[in-house]
Amino acid sequence: MDKQLDDICIGMVGLGYVGLPAAIAFAALYDVIGYDIEKQKVDALRKGREGTGEVTEEELANTTCRFTSDPSDLNICDVIIVAVPTPIDKNNRPDLSYLEKATETVASHLKDGAIVVYESTVYPGATEEICIPILERITGFSVGEGFSIGYSPERINPGDKKNTFKTIGKLVAGYDQVTLDTLIALYGSVLEAPVYPVASIKVAEAAKVVENTQRDVNIAYMNELAQLFDKMDIDIFEVLAAAGTKWNFIPFEPGLVGGHCISVDPYYLIEKAKNVGFTPALISTARNQNAKMGKYIVDKITNVANELNLTNRELKVNVLGVTFKENVPDLRNSMAIDIVKLLKEKGIHVHMADPVANEEEVEEMCGEGISAYHELPSADIVLLLVPHNQFTKQPEEYYHAMLKSEQSVIIDLKNRLSIDQWNKKVNYWTL
Ligand SMILES: NC(=O)c1ccc[n+]([C@@H]2O[C@H](COP(=O)([O-])OP(=O)(O)OC[C@H]3O[C@@H](n4cnc5c(N)ncnc54)[C@H](O)[C@@H]3O)[C@@H](O)[C@H]2O)c1
Numbered sequence: 001m002d003k004q005l006d007d008i009c010i011g012m013v014g015l016g017y018v019g020l021p022a023a024i025a026f027a028a029l030y031d032v033i034g035y036d037i038e039k040q041k042v043d044a045l046r047k048g049r050e051g052t053g054e055v056t057e058e059e060l061a062n063t064t065c066r067f068t069s070d071p072s073d074l075n076i077c078d079v080i081i082v083a084v085p086t087p088i089d090k091n092n093r094p095d096l097s098y099l100e101k102a103t104e105t106v107a108s109h110l111k112d113g114a115i116v117v118y119e120s121t122v123y124p125g126a127t128e129e130i131c132i133p134i135l136e137r138i139t140g141f142s143v144g145e146g147f148s149i150g151y152s153p154e155r156i157n158p159g160d161k162k163n164t165f166k167t168i169g170k171l172v173a174g175y176d177q178v179t180l181d182t183l184i185a186l187y188g189s190v191l192e193a194p195v196y197p198v199a200s201i202k203v204a205e206a207a208k209v210v211e212n213t214q215r216d217v218n219i220a221y222m223n224e225l226a227q228l229f230d231k232m233d234i235d236i237f238e239v240l241a242a243a244g245t246k247w248n249f250i251p252f253e254p255g256l257v258g259g260h261c262i263s264v265d266p267y268y269l270i271e272k273a274k275n276v277g278f279t280p281a282l283i284s285t286a287r288n289q290n291a292k293m294g295k296y297i298v299d300k301i302t303n304v305a306n307e308l309n310l311t312n313r314e315l316k317v318n319v320l321g322v323t324f325k326e327n328v329p330d331l332r333n334s335m336a337i338d339i340v341k342l343l344k345e346k347g348i349h350v351h352m353a354d355p356v357a358n359e360e361e362v363e364e365m366c367g368e369g370i371s372a373y374h375e376l377p378s379a380d381i382v383l384l385l386v387p388h389n390q391f392t393k394q395p396e397e398y399y400h401a402m403l404k405s406e407q408s409v410i411i412d413l414k415n416r417l418s419i420d421q422w423n424k425k426v427n428y429w430t431l
Pocket residue numbers: 013014015016017018019035036037038041083084085086098101102103105119120121122153154155156157158260261
């Protein structure tokens with residue numbers, strides 16, 4: 001790239017949870033083209049509407065970012081940042097098809113000397129093994145000659161208003177030193193946090209999957225302990241509070257691991273490990289442990305039904321929260337949705353409420369719509385799966401009013417209701 005940084009045009013490919021906030025942040029200083037393959041999304045963004053909750057209406061209304069679904073608009077970009085999905089397929093193997101297609105598009109519209117930066121999460125080696133060959137084949141140039149490459153994994157935490165694109169320190173890697181220096185300057189100009197240069201693209205790719213896999217492994221340990229202590233009638237949250245008084249105890253909690261990152265990225269590492277002839281036993285066991293949590297919760301519910309002398313068909317469950325985590329509308333790989341499906345398969349009546357989820361999306365996934373959270377009927381079990389703020393700030397009366405009888409049970413999966421401070425006692429279970 002020969003130009004001064006001030007004059008460059010940046011293309012953002014993929015305007016979702018990662019790409020949109022980044023495009024808007026860059027647009028405060030640079031000319032930015034925001035490209036997404038989904039025309040409907042682009043039309044909505046042009047009208048100031050978006051569905052991730054990661055940018056404000058005001059930011060969207062004031063941005064100079066030009067939203068487009070025409071890939072030829074990328075022709076003028078000096079730097080193209082790719083933030084498209086990298087999910088897993090039905091066999092839990094990496095699905096790189098979005099990344100490959102996006103790379104083909106970028107390659108077909110790549111300006112001479114441009115830098116392509118990947119932010120999508122991949123296994124170590126994917127950028128060089130998968131993306132560079134596509135770019136070289138379509139542009140007819142070799143990397144380092146006609147174009148260059150960088151990798152900068154995104155670390156945003158959806159729903160977190162403190163740790164955002166601008167305030168999280170960012171790793172950057174470049175194909176060569178010139179590219180690395182350009183990317184350090186580029187990201188450094190929009191971030192309020194440090195930019196950390198990394199020795200190679202592979203190291204940056206590995207760092208990202210390692211960060212998320214570490215969380216998966218630690219949560220799996222908590223989930224195992226939760227199941228053990230449940231059998232021993234020991235409250236795991238009391239144990240964690242006690243253990244947490246030690247200076248080097250790491251605070252993790254049991255819970256459902258879903259979403260687009262923590263429940264997916266370890267499979268990328270597992271796949272790559274297998275390809276190089278290594279069996280990552282710990283990572284695989286932890287992933288399986290977390291993937292089984294939905295079944296564990298459903299078994300717990302059927303046990304409660306037995307204790308209440310109710311058959312599955314008689315049991316009524318109100319599910320509060322169906323997204324993959326609290327205060328975000330993202331339904332991808334939501335374990336709450338898996339739990340709803342498993343309950344319905346068992347013939348259990350389920351009413352769902354979720355004030356932040358998209359109603360149509362939930363209906364499409366579960367074959368049933370959601371109710372307003374203050375209009376739920378009474379139930380034998382109130383299952384607070386995803387503690388959105390709207391649920392946790394309700395007074396205790398909200399929960400009492402939903403319970404069908406004195407025997408009915410509140411399941412507060414993540415221990416977010418302070419029921420020890422409630423005036424009226426209830427049957428209660430938490431992980
Ligand atoms: N969501 C997160 O919290 C998070 C955090 C860190 C990293 N990541 C990683 O970032 C990447 C993107 O994740 P996301 O959550 O933003 O996904 P997303 O689904 O919210 O957004 C991706 C966007 O890319 C678009 N897209 C798909 N194919 C395209 C193509 N060929 N050309 C142009 N646009 C295309 C989709 O229409 C969508 O709007 C993934 O690799 C993910 O693992 C996500």
